[in-house]
Structures are given as structure tokens and as C-alpha cells.
Amino acid sequence: MKALVVDDAPxxxxxxDLVLSMAGFSVSAASSGGEALRKLAGGELPDIILLDVxxxxxxxxxxxxxxxxxxxxxxxxxxxxxxxxxxxDTLKGWSLGCDGYMSKPFDINGLVEELNGVLRRDMKQRLAxxxxxxxxxxxxxxxxxx
Amino acid sequence: xNPAAPPRxxxxxxxxxxxxxxxxxxxxxxxxxxxxxxxxxxxxxxxxLFALIGLLWLPWTVxxxxxxxxxxxRYGQHQxxxxxxxxxxxxxxxxxxxxxxxxxxILLLAEALAVSVxxxxxxSRRAWFLLACAIGLTLVAQxxxxxxxxxxxxxLAVFALSMVGLTFIVGRIARNHRVAAVSSHHFRQKxxxxxxxxxxxxxxxxxxxxxxxxxxxxxxxxxxxxxFVVGMPCxxxxxxxxxxxxxxxxxxxxxIHDESGSGREVxxxxxxxxxxxxxxxxxxxxxxxxxxxxxxxxxxxxxxxEADEAKTLFLATASHELKxxxxxxxxxxxxxxxYPDMPPExxxxxxxxxxxxxxxxxSIVDRLLLSSxxxxxxxxxxxxxxxxxxxxxxxxxAFQDASGRHFVRLVADEGLVAMADPxxxxxxxxxxxxxxxxxxxxxxxxxxxxxxxxxVELAVSDIGIGMDxxxxxxxFDKFWQAESTDVRRFGGTGIGLYIVSSLVDAMGGQISVExxxxxxxxxxxxxxxxxxxDAAGGDQAGIKDLMRHVGALSGGNV
Numbered sequence: 001m002k003a004l005v006v007d008d009a010p011x012x013x014x015x016x017d018l019v020l021s022m023a024g025f026s027v028s029a030a031s032s033g034g035e036a037l038r039k040l041a042g043g044e045l046p047d048i049i050l051l052d053v054x055x056x057x058x059x060x061x062x063x064x065x066x067x068x069x070x071x072x073x074x075x076x077x078x079x080x081x082x083x084x085x086x087x088x089d090t091l092k093g094w095s096l097g098c099d100g101y102m103s104k105p106f107d108i109n110g111l112v113e114e115l116n117g118v119l120r121r122d123m124k125q126r127l128a129x130x131x132x133x134x135x136x137x138x139x140x141x142x143x144x145x146x
Numbered sequence: 147x148n149p150a151a152p153p154r155x156x157x158x159x160x161x162x163x164x165x166x167x168x169x170x171x172x173x174x175x176x177x178x179x180x181x182x183x184x185x186x187x188x189x190x191x192x193x194x195l196f197a198l199i200g201l202l203w204l205p206w207t208v209x210x211x212x213x214x215x216x217x218x219x220r221y222g223q224h225q226x227x228x229x230x231x232x233x234x235x236x237x238x239x240x241x242x243x244x245x246x247x248x249x250x251x252i253l254l255l256a257e258a259l260a261v262s263v264x265x266x267x268x269x270s271r272r273a274w275f276l277l278a279c280a281i282g283l284t285l286v287a288q289x290x291x292x293x294x295x296x297x298x299x300x301x302l303a304v305f306a307l308s309m310v311g312l313t314f315i316v317g318r319i320a321r322n323h324r325v326a327a328v329s330s331h332h333f334r335q336k337x338x339x340x341x342x343x344x345x346x347x348x349x350x351x352x353x354x355x356x357x358x359x360x361x362x363x364x365x366x367x368x369x370x371x372x373x374f375v376v377g378m379p380c381x382x383x384x385x386x387x388x389x390x391x392x393x394x395x396x397x398x399x400x401x402i403h404d405e406s407g408s409g410r411e412v413x414x415x416x417x418x419x420x421x422x423x424x425x426x427x428x429x430x431x432x433x434x435x436x437x438x439x440x441x442x443x444x445x446x447x448x449x450x451x452e453a454d455e456a457k458t459l460f461l462a463t464a465s466h467e468l469k470x471x472x473x474x475x476x477x478x479x480x481x482x483x484x485y486p487d488m489p490p491e492x493x494x495x496x497x498x499x500x501x502x503x504x505x506x507x508x509s510i511v512d513r514l515l516l517s518s519x520x521x522x523x524x525x526x527x528x529x530x531x532x533x534x535x536x537x538x539x540x541x542x543x544a545f546q547d548a549s550g551r552h553f554v555r556l557v558a559d560e561g562l563v564a565m566a567d568p569x570x571x572x573x574x575x576x577x578x579x580x581x582x583x584x585x586x587x588x589x590x591x592x593x594x595x596x597x598x599x600x601x602v603e604l605a606v607s608d609i610g611i612g613m614d615x616x617x618x619x620x621x622f623d624k625f626w627q628a629e630s631t632d633v634r635r636f637g638g639t640g641i642g643l644y645i646v647s648s649l650v651d652a653m654g655g656q657i658s659v660e661x662x663x664x665x666x667x668x669x670x671x672x673x674x675x676x677x678x679x680d681a682a683g684g685d686q687a688g689i690k691d692l693m694r695h696v697g698a699l700s701g702g703n704v
Contacts, residue, residue, distance in 0.1 A: 009470055009474070011474045012477075014496075015473075015496075015499070018478075022481070022485055022488075083473075104473040105469055105476045107476070107480060
């Protein structure tokens with residue numbers, strides 16, 4: 001399985017690389033949303049993307065939207081991995097079409113399990129999870145924050 | 147309550163005094179008229195003397211009437227009417243008793259009236275003295291008239307006793323009345339002062355929501371319309387909203403049903419379209435006619451809300467800043483535990499990452515602690531002559547080592563001595579260099595030191611991203627950061643420049659910034675060259691420790 005890790009912090013990239021390689025993934029990394037999109041446009045097509053949100057240049061939200069709007073990558077599984085853990089952030093992530101949401105700090109087994117869990121689901125199941133998460137979170141977030 | 151206000155006669159006294167003056171003028175005029183008419187018909191001397199007394203008394207009573215009717219601020223004139231009136235009455239009545247002993251009944255009644263007026267208005271022992279004089283003069287008059295006109299001693303005794311009783315009762319009633327009037331006056335003044343000075347806006351409406359009155363704070367709250375809101379419907383004058391709903395008070399005030407008593411958060415739109423948050427409470431009182439009035443109390447909580455938002459924002463940013471190092475430390479520690487047979491170079495990378503992030507974490511925590519100490523006013527600096535150049539040179543060298551590719555150049559005069567605290571100055575220099583390096587995309591950073599007019603100026607310039615006017619204005623605010631979106635190029639908790647400006651302040655110096663977007667920024671710290679005042683403090687060990695840490699750990703993104 002090929003994973004693309006997108007994070008602006010070099011040591012987080014290193015950590016993800018280490019953990020995911022040990023778990024049998026082959027890992028490539030990008031230090032910003034822009035770099036990740038360039039890699040995707042350049043023909044590199046991973047099986048799953050691990051995406052940070054707060055990044056210079058193009059942030060994670062924008063990256064996710066662009067990945068979803070490109071027909072070539074629209075069905076690519078994306079797991080967000082961010083320090084932003086408030087319900088409104090999580091809701092935003094699921095609404096934009098992520099397939100998993102990891103809050104930093106995460107434990108390494110949890111990360112591997114999350115990626116494997118997402119990869120096991122087919123497109124229909126992933127859409128159902130997205131819808132369920134949005135329905136679950138919407139009542140927790142006031143309208144002004146959405 | 148204004149102690150400098152001129153003395154004023156009370157309203158009830160004014161009424162009594164004016165009534166007495168009018169009665170006096172009327173009696174004098176009647177006396178003069180009766181005397182003039184009677185002079186031709188009656189026993190000649192009596193009529194003439196009546197006319198004489200009446201005509202002589204009349205100008206005096208008119209004078210007193212004018213004095214009593216003068217403006218309420220003319221205290222002296224009122225005092226004349228109050229004091230001279232009854233004295234004159236008793237004197238005139240004495241003359242009348244001597245001249246017209248046959249009219250003793252009406253004269254004694256008039257005397258009782260005159261003494262009562264004095265007892266009411268004077269409320270002092272002088273009223274008893276006047277009473278004694280009146281009784282004495284009556285006895286003298288009795289002695290001076292013909293034996294046939296004298297009254298029996300028993301009747302005179304009854305008269306004297308009645309007068310004593312009357313004076314006592316009137317004096318007592320007057321005193322009670324005065325006590326009540328004074329306390330109600332003071333109470334009203336106190337209530338008015340409280341209403342005028344209280345910081346909350348008070349707006350009183352009738353039961354249908356029409357504004358009846360408001361205090362100065364209430365007028366300020368309503369801005370330009372403030373002085374004109376009386377008579378306006380509350381819904382227009384205040385226009386309070388709860389959430390997105392306009393509170394309609396035409397059919398009863400919706401705020402009144404708030405049982406908690408702690409008020410409800412509402413808002414009103416102010417002139418520039420901004421929403422002004424208010425804490426509103428309302429309660430009903432009964433007016434003089436038994437109708438209902440609603441008293442609204444409105445507190446502007448804009449600053450509270452702003453502080454609250456700043457704190458929330460800070461918590462969010464700080465926890466974000468803390469989460470990244472924790473993720474790295476935790477993640478690598480778990481990895482090392484989970485994979486004991488990791489390749490040695492990978493393990494070394496992991497340990498190095500843990501070390502670096504632990505250092506960063508400790509630096510962030512130290513800065514947070516320092517900022518909280520500054521906030522609670524527990525920062526004391528020990529200001530004494532310090533070789534600024536030496537300190538800056540040391541920090542600059544440390545910086546070049548740490549950041550590698552960045553070029554920090556020092557341009558400073560020899561022998562730059564300023565009044566400063568060495569540790570605080572180190573912290574300031576570190577933060578400014580840290581910021582300059584962080585925001586300058588690898589461009590050169592120059593730190594210049596020079597002597598000013600009795601001051602030492604230290605300017606840190608970069609040619610980085612710079613700030614716009616709004617950003618420059620707010621950059622020293624606590625928790626403030628130029629970047630608040632997720633496209634953050636730079637981390638940080640937004641307390642670095644707050645710490646810098648607080649420390650510079652504590653050392654008696656000043657900090658300013660010159661900046662333009664895309665052109666870079668120059669932060670200038672001005673320190674006094676000689677001691678201004680004693681800024682030294684007591685318990686410094688803790689804060690020095692902290693500053694040593696924070697100063698030494700300049701690599702962290704805070």
C-alpha cells in the first residue's frame with residue numbers, strides 16, 4: 001500500500017514515515033498542500049493520503065477540496081491528521097469529504113488501524129461513514145460556527 | 147449630594163412663610179382701611195390710631211412679602227421674612243392690645259397665630275423666647291389699659307397655657323416634618339447621584355415600552371439619539387436583540403421573565419453596524435398612580451467579551467502549539483518501544499526529534515509562565531547600568547549558531563551603557579531576533595545600537611514579510627497573531643511581543659515598530675541611559691530563572 005504523508009513539520013513526516021513503513025506501507029512525503037497537489041498532478045497516485053490541516057501555502061482544507069474536485073483523485077481515501085480537534089473542525093473535515101479524522105497527538109497503533117480501517121471500506125461504505133459523521137456532529141456545532 | 151450648594155429654604159417652609167406674609171399684608175391693609183373708615187365715625191383717637199398703625203405696618207408687611215416671594219436662591223431675604231415677620235407681629239399686636247382692649251379676643255387669637263408661625267418656621271428656643279415676650283407684652287398691655295377693660299387673671303392664665311401648648315405642638319410637628327423632609331430630600335439626591343454616576347445604563351419605560359427616563363450612562367449607550375429617546379418606543383430607542391430575534395416589548399417586557407436575576411445577554415446595533423453586547427436585566431416598579439414602570443439595567447460587556455474571545459483564541463492556539471511537540475515526543479517514544487530492533491540511525495533520528503521537541507515544549511511552557519507572571523504583575527526587574535553591546539553581541543552570536551543560514555549583523559557603538567536588567571534585556575533581544583529570523587524568509591537581520599538623547603536605542607530590522615497598519619497597531623497585544631487562518635506559515639502562541647513590550651516597559655523603556663507589508667519590520671527599543679526611578683523589585687529569583695530559560699531557548703516558535 002502506498003501512503004502520501006502531507007505535513008509541514010519534518011519530524012511529524014519522519015514519524016509517520018517510520019510508523020507506516022514498519023506497518024508495511026511504502027511512504028512518500030510532502031511538506032505542504034501545494035507540494036502534495038503537484039505530486040498528485042505529476043501522476044503519483046497513492047492508495048491513501050494522510051493530510052495535516054495547518055500548513056503554509058495551501059492548507060489541508062483546500063488540499064482536500066481540490067483532491068475531491070479532481071475526478072482522477074475524487075475517490076482517493078484521505079485521512080486528516082491535525083491538532084484541530086473541536087467539533088466544528090471535525091465537522092468541516094467530514095463535510096469536505098475526508099474518510100478519517102485523527103486528532104494530534106495520536107498513538108501510533110491508532111494511526112495504523114485508522115488507515116487500514118479506511119482502506120478496508122469500499123467507496124459506498126466510506127460515503128456512508130462520512131454521512132453518519134456529519135449527521136452526528138451537526139447538532140453539536142452551532143449554526144454560526146458551521 | 148453637593149456639599150457646596152447654597153443653603154435653601156425647604157419647600158414647605160417657603161409655603162408657610164409666603165402664606166404668613168400674605169396674611170400679614172391683608173391684616174395690615176384691613177387695619178388701615180378699617181381705621182381710615184372708622185376715623186370719621188368712631189371715637190376719634192381709636193380710629194385714627196388704627197389707621198396710623200395700619201398705614202405704618204403696611205409697608206413693612208409688603209417688604210416682608212417681597213422678601214418671601216424672592217427667588218428661591220435668595221437665602222438672606224428669606225431669612226428676613228422668616229425671622230423679622232413674627233417679631234413684628236408680636237410688636238404690632240402689643241400696640242393694638244394697648245390701643246384697642248375691647249378687641250382682646252381677636253388680638254389674642256392673632257398673637258397665637260403669630261407665635262405658631264414662628265414656632266413652625268424657627269424650630270428653636272427663640273420661638274419660646276418670642277412666646278415669653280408675647281405673654282409678657284400682653285400682661286404689660288393689660289396693665290396699661292383702663293381697669294374696666296382688663297381681663298380676669300384666670301382667663302389670661304388659660305391663654306398663656308394654651309399658647310405654651312400650641313407652641314410645643316407646632317414646634318414638634320414642624321421638627322418631625324423637617325426630619326422627614328430632609329431625609330427624603332437626601333434620599334432623592336442620593337438616588338439621583340447613584341443614577342447619574344452608575345456605569346450601567348438605566349432606562350425606565352412605561353408598561354407599553356415607551357421610554358420615560360434614562361440616566362447619563364443610558365444616554366451614552368444609545369449614542370447620538372441618547373438625549374432624545376424620552377417618549378420613543380423602547381423597541382426603537384434600544385432595539386435589543388436576543389440571538390437574531392428583535393425583543394418586542396410592546397406587549398410586556400420579555401426581559402422581565404428572566405427568573406435567574408443574573409441578566410440576559412442581548413445586543414444592539416450601534417452606529418457603525420457593530421453589535422454591542424449588553425447584559426440586560428429588567429424589573430417592574432409601581433409608579434405614583436399605581437401604574438407599572440419597567441426599569442431596564444443595561445451593562446456594556448464589549449470588553450469582557452473581547453477578553454473572553456482573546457482567551458479562547460489563546461487557549462486554542464496554545465493547545466495547538468503544544469499538541470505538535472507532544473505528538474512527536476509521544477509518537478517517537480511509542481515507536482521506540484514498539485520496535486526494539488529499529489535501525490540505529492532511525493533510532494538516533496527519533497531520539498533527536500524527541501529531545502528537540504521536548505526543549506521546544508519546555509520553552510513554550512516557560513513563556514506561558516512568564517506571560518502569566520507579567521499578567522499578574524509579579525515581574526520585577528533589577529535595573530542597573532548594563533553594557534548593552536556586550537549582551538547583544540553574545541545573543542547575536544548564539545543566534546547565528548542556532549539558525550545557521552540566517553545572517554544576524556550587529557552594528558553598535560562601543561561603550562553603549564543603558565539602565566536595564568541583563569536577563570530581561572537578553573529575553574527581549576532573543577525574542578526580537580527570533581521573530582526577525584522567523585518572518586524574514588532567510589533574509590539578513592540587522593541589529594543596530596546607538597546613543598540617543600539621554601537614551602540608548604536598539605533597533606532590530608529584517609526585510610521579511612512585514613505587517614500592515616492594523617497588524618502593527620495590534621502586534622504588542624497579548625495573544626495576538628498576524629496569521630489566524632489555517633494557512634499559517636509560522637507557529638506561535640502570540641505572546642512573544644507581549645512579553646517583549648512588557649519587559650521593556652518594566653525596565654522604563656519604550657518599544658515601537660516601523661513596518662510595511664513585504665518590506666520587513668524594524669522594532670526599536672529605547673532604554674534610559676541613567677537611572678530614572680527605582681524600578682528594582684523584591685522576589686526575583688523565580689522570574690530570573692524563567693527568563694534565563696526563555697532567553698536560552700530561542701529556537702521555539704512562540
